[in-house]
Amino acid sequence: MSEKSAPYIRVENLKKYFHTKSGMLHAVDDVSFSVQKGETLGLVGESGCGKSTLGRCIIRLLESTSGRVLITDEKGTDGYTDITKVSASQMKELRKRVQIVFQDPYSCLNPRLPVRELIAEPLIVNRVFRDKASMQRRVRELMSIVGLAERLENSFPHELDGGRRQRIGIARSLALDPEFIVLDEPVSALDVCIQAQILNLLNSLQKQFGYTYIFISHNLSVVKHVSDRIAVMYLGKIVELSDYKILFK
Structure with a gap:
């Protein structure tokens, strides 16, 4: 990971609101951050804080309410393409570059x-x-x-x-x-001994192929094991973002 290089992906003022019987739910509320190429950004927070919704909005499995998700693209404006604005055919091509691993493998197969x-x-x-x-x-x-x-x-x-x-x-x-993968609680449904095997596999794959990860979890110890930086999410907002060494100091 290069600290001086331009970010591989930039999330800018991203919002996702849902209409509910009790009013508007701000699942993702004006979130901004960037991820370097080859980096793992851990996204941690309690259940219901909006972290999985954020992950799905980033790769456009969910349409965001507003904001931008800029991914490195030589053909794009200033070297980036806004995932939230591309056409269906363009998104199909982008899907080759951005992927997701879900929490419950059985329900996805x-x-x-x-x-x-x-x-x-x-x-x-x-x-x-x-x-x-x-x-x-x-x-x-x-x-x-x-x-x-x-x-x-x-x-x-x-x-x-x-x-x-x-x-x-x-x-x-x-x-x-792909180049960028959202890992949405990929080990939370697994036994502890199996969790370690999957985490080691993901680390090995990143070293071998240079993948960029966003690793979503509610488990701080798991996120600490895999992340370069960690973003803490609460009630739809990122309330802290820092190097994992500083966060766990």
Whole structure:
């Protein structure tokens, strides 16, 4: 990570409001920060503070109410493209660069598909390969990268433990060679011993491929283990943002 380089992604005055029976809910309320290329920004806060909503708005799984999310792009204005403003076709291309890993791997996987088809799905949707042999090689490569044995390629999600299911989710997120990944509570649904394995895998992948992460969690000890900087969120706002060494001093 280079401290002097321009940020890889910049979030500026981002807001996400929801209409409720009791009035307007400010889930994300005027949030601004930046993330350097190759950095892990930990986003921590209590349940309901808006951190997962923020993560989804950043990669436009949710439409924001206002604000900008600027991602490095040589073709964009001043070297950036605003994710919140691009067309559907442009967003489809950007999805190859920005991905997400969800909290509950089981709910995100089609129970009727075996592992090989689950991992191949992003490749098929984006028409990455013209022949099945090339796609199958890529699927097996991804399985190897995330630590899934090749013998599991015909297994179904219900036959696997939570750790292996989360590895499938990670493999799917890596399929299109992204640069930026939102990790939304990726280990909170796992046993403690499995949590450590997944965290070590994510660290290893970042060192190997240079990914930029936003790591969302309610667990300070987990965030401390993986983050370069940590943002603390409360009631839709970032109330503190600092280097993890300073925060835990």
